[in-house]
Amino acid sequence: MRALARFNTLWATAGRTLPHNARMRDQPDDELMALIDRVARRDELALKALYDQTSGKLYGLALRVVRNNEWAEDALQETFLQIWRTAPDYRASLSPPMAWLGLIVRSRSLDLLRRRKAEREHLTDEIDDAMADTLEGDSPNPMDTSLASQQAWALHQCLAKLENKQREVVSLAYLRDLSHGELAQQLKLPLGTVKTWIRRGLDQLRSCMARYA
Numbered sequence: 001m002r003a004l005a006r007f008n009t010l011w012a013t014a015g016r017t018l019p020h021n022a023r024m025r026d027q028p029d030d031e032l033m034a035l036i037d038r039v040a041r042r043d044e045l046a047l048k049a050l051y052d053q054t055s056g057k058l059y060g061l062a063l064r065v066v067r068n069n070e071w072a073e074d075a076l077q078e079t080f081l082q083i084w085r086t087a088p089d090y091r092a093s094l095s096p097p098m099a100w101l102g103l104i105v106r107s108r109s110l111d112l113l114r115r116r117k118a119e120r121e122h123l124t125d126e127i128d129d130a131m132a133d134t135l136e137g138d139s140p141n142p143m144d145t146s147l148a149s150q151q152a153w154a155l156h157q158c159l160a161k162l163e164n165k166q167r168e169v170v171s172l173a174y175l176r177d178l179s180h181g182e183l184a185q186q187l188k189l190p191l192g193t194v195k196t197w198i199r200r201g202l203d204q205l206r207s208c209m210a211r212y213a
């Protein structure tokens with residue numbers, strides 16, 4: 001926890017200007033290796049220097065993976081947190097410094113994509129579960145047009161009964177396939193608030209849909 005707090009402080013004092021504004025010139029391997037070695041000895045100024053010299057290129061690598069500017073920034077922050085934690089494990093004899101850094105940012109970017117996908121699937125699955133037993137009828141085809149229309153009508157009726165704030169977050173989560181983090185960002189609300197509204201909205205939606213089953 002102390003390391004995380006120190007890193008967050010360092011991240012804030014680094015200016016948090018967009019990484020693509022950082023210096024893009026290539027750094028000699030020996031210079032980067034020296035910085036990584038200092039980071040391994042918990043030199044916070046070395047971490048800041050390493051960020052200044054490599055963040056532009058690493059941000060570009062992250063962006064190529066996640067295809068979203070803000071996600072790329074998140075992946076970059078997670079990358080430097082991992083660098084802070086794992087710098088003692090770096091071996092120059094096994095990998096050039098930029099290759100090592102690039103591997104970390106790619107890994108963190110892919111992890112971020114998996115988390116975002118899991119969040120979106122979790123939200124839509126919860127609403128699908130609320131609809132699963134609604135108006136099943138005797139039709140052997142779950143995609144029967146009449147049945148689907150009845151389910152859509154029931155969902156519309158139940159959504160209308162939610163409070164405005166709950167209806168907005170549930171609708172955005174389901175219809176636009178947004179994650180908790182994306183909803184908080186779009187609505188400019190704390191992440192915890194968005195999660196609470198979604199949970200309460202889904203609970204009410206599930207109870208309402210059950211009455212149409």
